[in-house]
Amino acid sequence: MSSQAERAAAASAAAQAHSTLRLTRGISATWWYVAVAVGLFEAMVVLFAMSALGEGGSSDVAVAVVGIVGLLWWAATLVPLADYRHRTEAAPLLVWRRHLVPLVIGAAYGLTAGVATGTWLLAVLPLTQVVMLLNWPPGVRFRVVLAATALLVGLAVVDINSTLGMDSGPSWYQLIFFAVALPVMSVSSLWWWDVLVTLDRARASEAKLAATQERLRLATDVHDLQGHHLQVIALQLELAERLMPGDPGAGMEQLRAARASVDDARQGTRDLATRFRSVPLRDELANAVDLLRAGGMRAEAAVDPDASLAPAAALGPVIRETTTNVLRHGGGRWACLSLALSDGSWRYEISNDLAADVPESTGGSGLEGVARRAAEAGGDLGVRRERDTFTVVVTVPAGETVPAGETVPAGEVDLG
Template identity: 70%
Template sequence: MSIQPGYAAASAGAVTAASAAAEVRLTRSVSATWWYMAVAIVAFELIIVVVSVDTLVRDDVGALEVAAVAVGGLLWWLATLVPVADYRRRTAAAPLLVWRRHLPALLIGLAYGLAVGLVTDLWVLGALPVIQAAMLLNWPPGVRFRVVLAATALLVALALIDSAVVLEETGGAGWAQLVFLGAALPAVTVSSLWWWDVLVALDRARASEARLAATQERLRVATDVHDLQGHHLQVIALQLELSERLMPHDPEAGQEQLRAARVSVDAARQGTRDLATRFRSVPLPDELANAVDLLRAAGTDAEATVDPDAASAPATALGPVIRETTTNVLRHGDGRRARLSLTRADGVWRYEISNDVGAAVDDGGVAEDRSGAGLDGIARRAAEAGGALDVRRGDETFTVVVTVPADGADADGAG
């Protein structure tokens, strides 16, 4: 759903406040995909370690060698968790190698590769830990593709050597499985990372689209204001100039031009009011839909419950309240979830918004608003409409409830 003009103009500050956080904080669904991808990579690595140990045990290899492979494999697996976790926040400007994050995985991979290669006599397992650590570096997209092709080709060549030399001697199915898993791991890792890069790019494009829509509406509002005021000011300037010229010779005509200038001032003022009213008079269902769109664009899991007759609710009173509370959620909420509702019962319209509490809260759990608006402004608007404000502070949630009388209210409201 697109963002409507009135909401986009009123929510410009909220989008700006949320844009920086949205660059880092991804949506809930994309974050869930990250965990699926990361778990798949580390689980594949752990399976290789477990299969290695199991195969050695089945072939009656010495307990010391088996213990060395098991402990070394566990250390290698743990070392790869750090670069895998770091990849979630990777940016295009990140260096290829972050020493404190990638170096331990490379060194441990090298040591483990030597140990497991000597114990198993498999070239694939000897090269795999180092290659896997290299796959987790911050390769540029095009370079990574060439690197994984070269690494996979190398592992396949080593697998063929292992098949011709070692596997003919052992003949165990476990060894063949190890060779296959080892050759496939880099391709599985890089394909998972590539898929994650695609999802992040799509998620950021979606957020950028929402911000662009708001920016375009701000530009349109600015253009309308410029055209309106520019026209009237130009007319007023000409009328005042003509009045100045006529005054010495024809005072009556000069006074007439002054009166015309005053009429032009009133017309400009009324035109500005009409323009503001046109952008403020967004139906409340659209206000709520736009609020949900804006919250989701900032990475918040947002939902709204809207009464079927919400279009008849007092938009003048509740519209600014919806925009103000949405802005406060973006600025002060924890960015995980928000629930909005607009319902009618017993002759009263009830608007409620609930969100998880962020870090920027006061001692009571309510977000401070240093802009001078916030809850005081919401309470004032509710009181002017004959309603009331109710604030509920919890350990994990913060809820604002605004009620206004439904009698005599229409889509434009009475404010």
Template identity: 65%
Template sequence: MSNKSTPVPAGSAAVAERGSLRLARGVSATWWYTVAALLFFELGIVLATLLVVASSPAQPPVAIAGVGLGGLAWVAATVALLIDYRHRTDSAPLVRWRRQLLPLLLSLAYGVTAGAVCGLWIVGALPLLQSLMLLNWQSGVRVRALLAATGLLVALAVIDANATDVGTAASGWGLLVSFSVILPAMTVASLWWWDVLARLDRARASESRLAATQERLRVATDVHDLQGHHLQVVALQLELAERLMTKDTDAALEQLRAARASVAEAQQGTRDLALRFRSVPLRDEIANAVDLLRAAGTAAEARVDEDADRAPASVLGPVIRETTTNVLRHGGGHWARLSLVRQAESWRYEISNDAASDTSASDDGSGLDGISRRTAEVGGSVEVQRGKNEFTVVVSVPAVADAVADVTDPGEQR
């Protein structure tokens, strides 16, 4: 058998299943909460069954131990069915016999054994009914199966109550009946909620992929329009220069100079395009900084002007990242405050944090010199305020600093 993977169509069931597995990881915490709740109820039913069995003086210890071990095997079988359900797809069959036959047989065997030991019909039916609720039912069919299972369990509970003396195990009997009747409904509701979250997660991922695809198409279109136009112009200018080379040298040289200017224009346009796609809105920069500080255990808050996206991102973006890094390295780690506001014809960015007890008064942080140089290049200023328990950096830049930065950025001067 060959080990090479065979490409599959984009809309095939295999692709859909792999997508389901990948997307489900984003909401895995909710899944494990669901599993834990169901297992808690199932273990409660096993415990109630043991109480009913133990209350009968005629039952030997071996029977009690067998019911307990069988109950644990049933719980393990439902875990296997739940794991299989997590990775289900809408196109999958109701039962995957090769993977689900053994858990179903274990549930049936436990139900028959425990029901015979207890002499209770509800104990014999519940394990298999619960396992059937975990199969890949369609939504409408699952509700009808739930109603049938719940009605059957209620009827069996009434039969057991009328046919069996349960007075000696009243507490265990009440717990057993309550948990048994509620469990299928709880299972279906939990799986329905999980299906909703999984579909929402897949929709979110699909929307993200669509947005990324649209962005790639937009980038490709911009690059094509920019480079295609300039390259076509350059090609025509070079062709004309080649034709004029033997007839009019001065005119040919003029066309070569024009081609060189077109190339420089294309280079500048490409740099401007790359800068536009690299820029992150300052509102997002500050939100990322707050998230990073909070992830490190710092109580961070921010105040951002409504028009913050108009601030010079090429200057303040690196400043926000560098000052946030300095707070993480040199701050006390308890609190931090960030703000970005407009003041007349300038933008004021301020970040304050508690000072670390082991930080010397002369320690400005390793990035403040670079911040000062960057802001000075665009006509801005940096102010450092040290207090006994507080350290503040204030950066002010002109509102037109982006245009200045484009001219003075040494990386653009080639």
């Protein structure tokens, strides 16, 4: 494989890695939103329980005990919550060595808060919340949360009618609201996380399927192309072998035909490689922007709506080479790329700022290769440096174009 193809592969791999990294960070951020939301609701229950006890005239010791044990309960729920992030449907509902302590602490906090407040609601809620965070199957989890919510609502009604009374302070009713809503809120947050994980797995499966289909298509094309040519060459050589003793002239004619078939096979392989290597210029520019951003630069690109008509065979390597040149020699903070049709020519321009220690001569042999490619396409190269800005402009005629995915003459592709 040529060095140009290697640079293209490296740029594509870097862009793909950068895109995957951004997606992974986004998924991680979503998980933290889910975990913080669940933890915040649990903390509100503990705070309102302490506030309700204070309004009811309970001693400071009782308020402190409910708060301390409530803090332990909050910390204990982080264990099943953390396990849920990497859960699989095949995982068991309960892992005793992991979940026994949270269940015991939940029961202990329920006993402490229930006795301190004299309510059934707080006696049942802590253990119920731990149970909600276990690895329930999707359909079962829905029925469990409905049953748990119905139970908590019933206990709240009992507490209001028998223990609290209608003259209770506002903290009690805020506590009841958060306590009854806690299981539903927790399960809905976990459901949202499940949806996101499912979508991410579908995206990954789709990408793998697309790559597999592309490999199969390439394998089929190579098999058909090479199989046909090799069969023809074998027959021509066999015929030449038979003709050589009696008719050397006819035998040589078959050898020349076999050599022509070899050239056809080689040309077909070049065309096939070109079709699979070619990338639409819009994607080339998007990959260049991602690569520059992955290198720590601010990068933007302006692309003509008719960019698919531009000569991808000529400008694709130019975009890759100039992007590599910016990363290798620029050392700046920003880069701007553009591709536009102007006065019957396609104009590609890339500008970037330069670090203070960058020498006057910037680009080296890379720009020589760009100039050669531009000249082969009937265009030209322009380079200018203005203070701390370096700009490369490549202009090629907008005559006959070869969109990405089509074949080009043999001289356009180097198979290495």
